[in-house]
Amino acid sequence: MTKNSKLIQAIFSAIDEVNLQLPKEQHLEKSIETGLVDTSGKLDSLGLINLIVAIEQKIEEEFEVAITLVDGSHNNSPFRTVGTLADYISLLLEEKSNA
Amino acid sequence: MPKRNFRSFLISDFTINNFAGYLNNDNDFPPVSSTIAPFGQVISVLIDKNLECWNSDPDFAVIWTQPESVIESFNHILNYKRVSIDEIIKEVDEYSSILMNIQDKVNIAFVPTWVLPSYHRGFGVLDMKNRIGIANILMRMNLRLSDNLDKASNIYLLNTQKWIEIAGSKAFNPKLWYLGKIAFGNEVFKEAVKDIKSALRGFTGRSIKLIILDLDDTLWGGIVGDLGWQNIKLGGHDPIGEAYVDFQKALKSLTNRGILLGIVSKNEESVALDAINKHPEMVLGLEDIAGWKINWHDKAQNIVDLVSDLNLGLQSVIFIDDNPVERARVRETLPEVFVPEWPEDKMLYKRSLISLRCFDTPSISNEDFKRTKMYVSERQRRSSRSQVGSLDEWLNTLKMKVKIEELNETNLQRTCQLLNKTNQMNLSTRRMTESELVGWVKQAGCKLWTFRVSDKFGDSGLTGIISLEVENKKGKIVDFVLSCRVMGRKIEETMLYQVIQYAQFKQLDEIYAKYIPTPKNKPCLEFWNRSGFIYTEKDSSFIWKVKKDYALPTCIQIDRKE
Numbered sequence: 001m002t003k004n005s006k007l008i009q010a011i012f013s014a015i016d017e018v019n020l021q022l023p024k025e026q027h028l029e030k031s032i033e034t035g036l037v038d039t040s041g042k043l044d045s046l047g048l049i050n051l052i053v054a055i056e057q058k059i060e061e062e063f064e065v066a067i068t069l070v071d072g073s074h075n076n077s078p079f080r081t082v083g084t085l086a087d088y089i090s091l092l093l094e095e096k097s098n099a
Numbered sequence: 100m101p102k103r104n105f106r107s108f109l110i111s112d113f114t115i116n117n118f119a120g121y122l123n124n125d126n127d128f129p130p131v132s133s134t135i136a137p138f139g140q141v142i143s144v145l146i147d148k149n150l151e152c153w154n155s156d157p158d159f160a161v162i163w164t165q166p167e168s169v170i171e172s173f174n175h176i177l178n179y180k181r182v183s184i185d186e187i188i189k190e191v192d193e194y195s196s197i198l199m200n201i202q203d204k205v206n207i208a209f210v211p212t213w214v215l216p217s218y219h220r221g222f223g224v225l226d227m228k229n230r231i232g233i234a235n236i237l238m239r240m241n242l243r244l245s246d247n248l249d250k251a252s253n254i255y256l257l258n259t260q261k262w263i264e265i266a267g268s269k270a271f272n273p274k275l276w277y278l279g280k281i282a283f284g285n286e287v288f289k290e291a292v293k294d295i296k297s298a299l300r301g302f303t304g305r306s307i308k309l310i311i312l313d314l315d316d317t318l319w320g321g322i323v324g325d326l327g328w329q330n331i332k333l334g335g336h337d338p339i340g341e342a343y344v345d346f347q348k349a350l351k352s353l354t355n356r357g358i359l360l361g362i363v364s365k366n367e368e369s370v371a372l373d374a375i376n377k378h379p380e381m382v383l384g385l386e387d388i389a390g391w392k393i394n395w396h397d398k399a400q401n402i403v404d405l406v407s408d409l410n411l412g413l414q415s416v417i418f419i420d421d422n423p424v425e426r427a428r429v430r431e432t433l434p435e436v437f438v439p440e441w442p443e444d445k446m447l448y449k450r451s452l453i454s455l456r457c458f459d460t461p462s463i464s465n466e467d468f469k470r471t472k473m474y475v476s477e478r479q480r481r482s483s484r485s486q487v488g489s490l491d492e493w494l495n496t497l498k499m500k501v502k503i504e505e506l507n508e509t510n511l512q513r514t515c516q517l518l519n520k521t522n523q524m525n526l527s528t529r530r531m532t533e534s535e536l537v538g539w540v541k542q543a544g545c546k547l548w549t550f551r552v553s554d555k556f557g558d559s560g561l562t563g564i565i566s567l568e569v570e571n572k573k574g575k576i577v578d579f580v581l582s583c584r585v586m587g588r589k590i591e592e593t594m595l596y597q598v599i600q601y602a603q604f605k606q607l608d609e610i611y612a613k614y615i616p617t618p619k620n621k622p623c624l625e626f627w628n629r630s631g632f633i634y635t636e637k638d639s640s641f642i643w644k645v646k647k648d649y650a651l652p653t654c655i656q657i658d659r660k661e
Contacts, residue, residue, distance in 0.1 A: 017285070021120030046116055049279040053272060070278065 007086055007093070008032065010062045014054035015082075018043075021050060032083035048079060059089065067092045105129050105299060108157035108205065110136040110144050112168040113282035118161075121285070121292045129299050138280075141169060145197050148204055159207040161295070162198060165282055166213035166237060169194050176236055179222075184230045184239065191240050195247035202251040206532045207302060209295055210248065211259040212241045216271040252512075252533045255298065255461075262290035293456055301459035303530060304520040307358065307437060309389065309411055310350065311402055313420035314364040314371055318383070319343050320445065323374045324366055334380030339445050346448040347382035354387055357467025358458060359409070359474055362391035363401045363418070389474035398425050399432035408481075409474065410583030412522055412619055417457060460520075464513040466560035473584060476557035483556075494589060494654035501563075501593050502551040502658040506540050510549050513561045517580060522619040524586050524626065526579035526612055544569040547578070548597055552585045559585050565594040567601070567610075574602050574645075576612035579623070589652035591626050599649035611640040 012030040019027045026042045028034055028051075036043055036051070043051060052069045060066050067089065069078070078088035107122060109115045119133040134155040136144045141164055144150060167174045170190045172182045201208045214237075220226065221233035229235060241256075248254045263270040266286035275281040300306060315322045320332025320339055334344045350360055360383065364371055371393045375381055390408050392401035398420070406413055413435040420426050421441060430438045442451055460467075484493050504510055515533045522528070531539065540547050550563030562582035568575045576598060581590060602610050612632065614624050628634070631649070632641035643649065651657065 020124055021117050021285070023120075023123070046114065046279055049275070049281075050117065050285075053274050053278070056274070057269075 004086075004090065006062055007059075007089060008082075010058040011055055011082055011086055011089075014051060014058045017054045017058075018047060018051045022047065028082075030082075032081065032086060034082045036081060036085065037079045052079075055085070055089070059093075063093060065093060065096050067096065105131045105159060106155055106157045107131050107133045108136065108153070108155060108160040109133055109163070110141055110160060111163045112139055112141050112165055113163075113276075114138065114280045115161075115163060117281060117285055118163075118288040118291060121288050122295070125292050125296060127293075127296050127300075128305065129296070129303060131296075131299075142197060145200055148200070153204065157205050159209065159299070160201055160205045161209045161211070162201065163211045164213070166215070166240060170213075170240065173236070173240065176233055184236065187236060187240060188243050191243045192247060195244055198248065198254065199251055202253050202534065206253060206535065207299075208251075208254045209257050209298070210244070210254060211257045211262075211291065212244070213237060214259045214263055217263060218271065252462075257291070257294060259287075259291075262287045262294070265290050297456040297459045298461075300457075302461050302519065304522060305414065306460050306520075307417045307455075307457040308415040308520075309359045309361055309406070309409065309417070310353065311361045311363050311405065311416055311418045312350070313398075313422065313425065314362060314366060314374075314393075316421040316445075317419060317448075318347060319374070319378075319381075324370055328370070328374035328378050331374060331378065333378055340380070342446040342448060344380055344382055346445075346452065349449045349452050351382055351387055353452075353458070354471040355468060356458065356463060357460075357470040359389040359411075359471060360387055361389055361405050361409070362393060363398050363405060364391075364393045365395055365398070366393050368393040386475055387471060389471060390478060397428075399429050402429060402433060402436060409477075410523070410586055414619075417455070419452075460516070462512050462516055464516055464561075466513055466516075466562075469558070469560060473557060473559050476559075477584065480554070480556050491654070494652075497554040497556070497588070497654065498656075499552065499554045499588065499590075499654055500656050500658055501590065502553075503597055504549050504551070506536070506547045506549065510561055511537065514547075514549050514564055517561065517564055517582060518578065521580045521582060522617070523583055523622045524579075524581040524591070525617075525620050526623055526627075527577060527615045528617050528620060529578055540566075545577075546601065548594075550581075550590060550594060550597075552588070552590055563590050563594050565598055567598055569605065569607065572606075572608040574598070574605075574607050574610045576610060579612060586622065589654055591630070592650075592652050593655050593657070595630060595632075595643075596649050596651045599643060599645060602645045603648075607645050609642055609644050611638065611642045613638075613640050 015028045015030050028042060037048055056067060056069055078085055109119055115135060119135055122131050122133050134152065134157065136152050141162070144152060167177055170187065172187045172190055175182045198210065215233065222228065222231065226232040226234040245256050248256055266284055269284040269286040272284045275284065312318055320343060321330065323331050332340050332343065334340045354360060375383065375385060390405050392405045394401065402416065402418060406416055413433055417437045417439065418429050419441060426438050426441065429436055437457055439455065442448065480497070483496070506514060511533055515531065515536055518536065519530050539545055545566070545568050547564065547566040549561050551561050552559040552563070562585045564578050564580040565576060566578040568577050579594065598610055612627065614627055616624070627641050630641065632643045634641050
């Protein structure tokens with residue numbers, strides 16, 4: 001499995017986790033196009049918090065690297081879609097490996 | 100108890116939405132829909148029952164708080180300030196009395212115990228020091244809460260610490276707290292949901308009453324038919340042998356909670372019984388076993404036959420077998436039977452058994468403690484039945500005594516348990532909590548009698564309930580409930596005799612009963628069809644004109660206690 005597909009799988013696994021808390025009609029689809037917080041997004045602020053924390057946990061389990069997705073240093077843009085979030089996490093992982 | 104989704108009301112001083120999500124989405128019975136009380140308003144919600152948030156008319160509530168938010172002086176303790184234990188206990192008492200308000204608002208209330216995050220070291224080496232350590236004080240607070248809530252029969256304190264232990268390092272996540280004011284990790288909420296669902300199943304009469312066990316490689320190691328009882332693996336200085344003994348001890352302990360044990364095994368019966376009777380390290384004896392089917396027939400069929408012999412329903416059975424093929428066969432053929440996955444490692448047998456979440460009941464009565472003994476008596480009774488000609492002749496040899504009592508403090512718990520657990524001989528399958536039942540009996544025109552049955556083989560305990568609602572010279576039998584333990588022994592007729600006697604005393608005109616069908620209460624309809632009451636299509640009721648006597652069965656001697 002490539003690093004990128006491992007990353008997407010970790011995010012999908014976090015989506016599975018969050019879907020367990022959501023009503024069926026609000027379930028997130030496991031796709032890189034899935035909207036998170038933009039106008040097409042189904043997540044409210046609490047849902048987004050749960051997703052962020054779940055992704056951080058999955059990334060730590062999968063890559064053995066602790067990342068912080070919310071530190072106040074950026075606006076919400078990385079959380080537009082699953083795809084943009086994956087790109088952002090990929091960048092963070094690269095920064096960590098270069099550090 | 101509702102037949103629709105259970106409605107829950109969640110009152111908390113932290114964001115409890117995640118817990119609500121898991122509770123609503125959990126697929127296990129019963130389905131639940133949750134409403135969440137306004138954030139952080141625990142006390143006002145508990146005190147003011149006129150608040151709009153109560154409009155959902157919940158069946159049960161969960162009141163989940165953090166100790167530092169409802170017990171102010173505990174906050175000082177967390178800041179390592181000295182506060183007298185009396186002051187803290189006084190606050191716990193005040194909070195408890197507010198909590199007690201909820202007992203009239205919902206049928207059931209769950210209160211998770213107070214905990215601190217596992218990473219909080221408190222006073223370190225002094226943390227369990229009497230009246231000083233934070234952990235010590237928190238334990239005292241929980242025990243005081245438990246003492247106080249004991250006065251309410253429908254408030255249940257749940258052990259949060261167990262959920263924390265299972266969740267391990269995921270029990271607390273500071274990030275969830277700072278970002279969302281979520282006090283626990285989601286693993287804790289998932290465990291809480293499992294426990295609450297298990298409790299609700301118990302309250303709705305769906306707890307397991309009978310464990311059916313395989314023998315070879317389940318109760319002991321090896322095939323007794325091949326090895327002989329002298330060579331099976333059981334006890335001794337051997338880790339696997341010890342594990343089998345411990346598993347048997349755990350099973351025997353469950354009989355003290357009123358859980359019955361049965362055996363379904365592919366073996367020669369005489370060989371298997373020899374092992375049970377003669378092996379010196381067998382913990383379980385035939386006196387612990389309610390019944391068995393040991394032969395070479397299909398296990399699923401044997402389970403059906405055993406359950407029928409014991410007058411139980413398949414939904415109250417768990418089947419434990421080391422063989423995955425037998426498990427799959429029973430699972431496929433008898434979907435009502437609970438067949439858990441079972442570990443290959445024998446040293447995990449006991450752990451698997453005692454961690455099962457299928458034995459929850461809202462209370463434990465004296466009848467529960469004696470249940471196995473009662474079923475063993477029943478086995479002897481059945482054996483005596485085969486030696487006597489007609490049913491009536493046999494019943495006359497039993498020397499049955501029936502003690503009739505009205506509902507009172509001493510029989511309330513068992514009466515409620517019987518009302519909520521009985522499925523087969525149950526006219527209306529009305530489920531009620533203790534407080535609901537007491538409230539119903541207090542109403543004008545409402546009467547309820549309980550029936551305790553004993554005979555020369557032993558005491559079957561409180562096994563029958565009949566209740567009556569009188570209006571305009573007519574009496575309606577509301578509950579007609581009889582434990583399967585004594586079905587078919589003329590107790591049914593004795594219960595009707597009691598009601599007709601009362602109706603004659605009160606000069607009523609008629610007594611009637613409406614049978615409400617469920618998937619499980621056909622035996623009740625069969626009894627009413629032969630009860631002597633006349634069925635009328637017009638009212639779809641069974642009717643008895645009171646001027647006519649209803650005979651007391653000759654095999655019954657009544658002991659009345661009004």
